[in-house]
Amino acid sequence: MKLRSRLFGLYVLFVGLYAVMLLIAPPPRIAMDRYNLTINQLHLLELTIIIPMAIIWFIAFYGYSKLRAYTDLIKDSKDGKQINRIATGVLILTIGTPFTTVASSIMTVISQDMPNFRPTSLIIRHYLDILVPLLAFILISGGARGLHDLTKHRPPQYVINAVAGIFIVIGVTYCWVILNAHNFNAAYFLPEWLVLTTIVIPYMYTWYLGMMSAYQVHAYSLKVPGIVYRRNWNLFAAGIAAIIVASIIYQYAATLTRQFSSLRLIPLLCIVYSLLALISVGYILVALGAKKLQKIEEV
Amino acid sequence: METIRVSTSLFDKVVEITYNYLGPAAERFVARQVRNHLHKEPESLSKQDLRSLIDWIRLAMAFLSDDDQLVNAYIASLRELVGDTKETVRARTKKSR
Numbered sequence: 001m002k003l004r005s006r007l008f009g010l011y012v013l014f015v016g017l018y019a020v021m022l023l024i025a026p027p028p029r030i031a032m033d034r035y036n037l038t039i040n041q042l043h044l045l046e047l048t049i050i051i052p053m054a055i056i057w058f059i060a061f062y063g064y065s066k067l068r069a070y071t072d073l074i075k076d077s078k079d080g081k082q083i084n085r086i087a088t089g090v091l092i093l094t095i096g097t098p099f100t101t102v103a104s105s106i107m108t109v110i111s112q113d114m115p116n117f118r119p120t121s122l123i124i125r126h127y128l129d130i131l132v133p134l135l136a137f138i139l140i141s142g143g144a145r146g147l148h149d150l151t152k153h154r155p156p157q158y159v160i161n162a163v164a165g166i167f168i169v170i171g172v173t174y175c176w177v178i179l180n181a182h183n184f185n186a187a188y189f190l191p192e193w194l195v196l197t198t199i200v201i202p203y204m205y206t207w208y209l210g211m212m213s214a215y216q217v218h219a220y221s222l223k224v225p226g227i228v229y230r231r232n233w234n235l236f237a238a239g240i241a242a243i244i245v246a247s248i249i250y251q252y253a254a255t256l257t258r259q260f261s262s263l264r265l266i267p268l269l270c271i272v273y274s275l276l277a278l279i280s281v282g283y284i285l286v287a288l289g290a291k292k293l294q295k296i297e298e299v
Numbered sequence: 300m301e302t303i304r305v306s307t308s309l310f311d312k313v314v315e316i317t318y319n320y321l322g323p324a325a326e327r328f329v330a331r332q333v334r335n336h337l338h339k340e341p342e343s344l345s346k347q348d349l350r351s352l353i354d355w356i357r358l359a360m361a362f363l364s365d366d367d368q369l370v371n372a373y374i375a376s377l378r379e380l381v382g383d384t385k386e387t388v389r390a391r392t393k394k395s396r
Binding site for chain 1: 318319322328
């Protein structure tokens, strides 16, 4: 109950701050001109961002609270220790996502009044954006690997090949898109070598950890003994995998927002909302799975 | 996954059977049933406690799974520990219904 009320307090703080920042921010003239928006239409659009965002964050906080409640019951056991690491990683994602969004909107407001702060704010945002998923996925992958090791099964060669293949395709296209951006300097305010070594490489490492974690959690759900336990784990594993995969796609898309700026508003919003919805579905599955697993530990 | 366990006590035997249904949660589940319902430490579980333990496990499993066939198979395996044959287990199940 204490954890739930603390999480709820944090959630209210994030939503409140985000709403205030959107309301006090001066209207983005460039975007208004590009999409032919009046000030009222802009406020309406902001509302269509705040409300789904608030719902998605709420689902994430709720999903995490269920996961933590389950983890607390089994934290001293072999599988519990690994699930605890996954839960801590999920906590970083759960809190980190609204934190970076709110921090970004605060810095946007500051840089409207202080144009000299804009490059610094952009650099901070880039590093915040990478730091949160990197920390989260390091913990999640540690837990996922630990669980996978409990099954004493090695990933088949075709899985290793598939992960390597997907990773190479994502990595090469990502580098190509970043380095060929016509507004590279305005987007990063950093030299190319620094962007490659401190932003692109950490992102790729994060996504590699994420992909491996999604596979390992899924493999655990196939191999873990216990017919009843496995059925409940399937929901949980599907949720964790959905959160990881959607987070990777979301980060990939978010770092390329400038490349997407040529898109029309509706398709752009559809892409963002569908990715956020997928993350929410992940959290719902985690909550349902954790609730069922918790029952096993309580009856 | 490695499923072979070395059984040293009755508790271990119950856990070994439960492992096929509740996997890593098996030991915690059985220990909890013994402590909460029989008010004993799991290591001191005796053959006289088994029937009562199995009844509690059946009740608990009703909350965890809707699959009657699965629960019956699990309970039947546990009853074999008491020395009940499959026929007597079936007869007792019919009687209890």
